[in-house]
Amino acid sequence: MDAMTLLHERSSMGKLMGPAPSREQLEAIYCAALRAPDHKELRPWRFIEFSGEGLDRLGELFAEAEFREDPKATDECLNSARMKPKRAPMIIGVVAKVNPDVPKVPKIEQVISAGCAAHGILLAAHALGLGAMWRSGKYAFDDTVRKGLRLGDDDELVAFIYIGQLGGRHKPIACHDSEDFVERWD
Ligand SMILES: Cc1cc2nc3c(=O)[nH]c(=O)nc-3n(C[C@H](O)[C@H](O)[C@H](O)COP(=O)(O)O)c2cc1C
Numbered sequence: 282m283d284a285m286t287l288l289h290e291r292s293s294m295g296k297l298m299g300p301a302p303s304r305e306q307l308e309a310i311y312c313a314a315l316r317a318p319d320h321k322e323l324r325p326w327r328f329i330e331f332s333g334e335g336l337d338r339l340g341e342l343f344a345e346a347e348f349r350e351d352p353k354a355t356d357e358c359l360n361s362a363r364m365k366p367k368r369a370p371m372i373i374g375v376v377a378k379v380n381p382d383v384p385k386v387p388k389i390e391q392v393i394s395a396g397c398a399a400h401g402i403l404l405a406a407h408a409l410g411l412g413a414m415w416r417s418g419k420y421a422f423d424d425t426v427r428k429g430l431r432l433g434d435d436d437e438l439v440a441f442i443y444i445g446q447l448g449g450r451h452k453p454i455a456c457h458d459s460e461d462f463v464e465r466w467d
C-alpha cells in the first residue's frame with residue numbers, strides 16, 4: 282500500500298478477532314509509533330501491551346473503577362466493565378509520560394506527541410492488514426485505572442488501542458470537503 286493511499290484510507294475496525302498481532306508485526310507497529318514528532322526528543326511515550334490474562338486484569342481494573350464510582354453498581358454493570366477489554370485479542374495502552382518541567386515543551390505538546398504515536402500505531406496496523414480502533418472511554422480518565430497502570434500525576438492515558446485481525450468490513454469512508462476546514466491567508 283503506498284503512503285498516500287494509507288493516509289487517505291485508514292479506518293477504524295471495532296470488530297476484532299484473534300490472533301493478536303505477531304511479535305514481528307508489533308515491532309513494525311512500535312517503530313511507526315516511535316517516529317512521532319517529538320519536541321526536544323523527550324520520547325514522552327509509554328506503551329502497555331495487554332493480551333491473554335493481561336486483558337482480564339485490565340477488565341478487573343475497569344470493574345473496580347465502576348465499583349468505586351458507584352458501590353451500588355449491579356453485577357451486570359460490573360461484568361460489562363470487566364468484559365470491555367475482551368473486544369480484542371490485544372490492547373495497546375498509550376500513555377503520555379509527561380515531564381512538566383521541560384522548558385519550551387509544555388504538557389500539551391507532550392500529550393500531542395503521544396497522540397501522534399497512537400496515530401502511528403493505527404496507520405501501521407492498517408498498513409499490515411490488521412484492524413485497530415482507538416478508544417478512550419471514561420476509564421482512561423479514571424483514578425483507579427490510572428493508579429492501577431502506574432501513571433504519574435502529570436501523565437495522561439491517551440489511548441487504549443484495540444488491535445487484532447479484521448472481524449468485519451471497514452465502513453465506507455466519510456467524504457469531507459477540505460474547503461469546509463481550510464481558511465487561507467494569501
Ligand atoms: C482520543 C480519541 C478517543 C476515542 N475514544 C473512543 C471511544 O472511547 N469509543 C469509540 O467508539 N470511539 C472512540 N474514538 C473514535 C474512534 O477511534 C474512530 O476514530 C471513530 O469511530 C471514527 O472512525 P474512523 O477512525 O474509521 O474514521 C476515539 C477517537 C479519539 C481520537
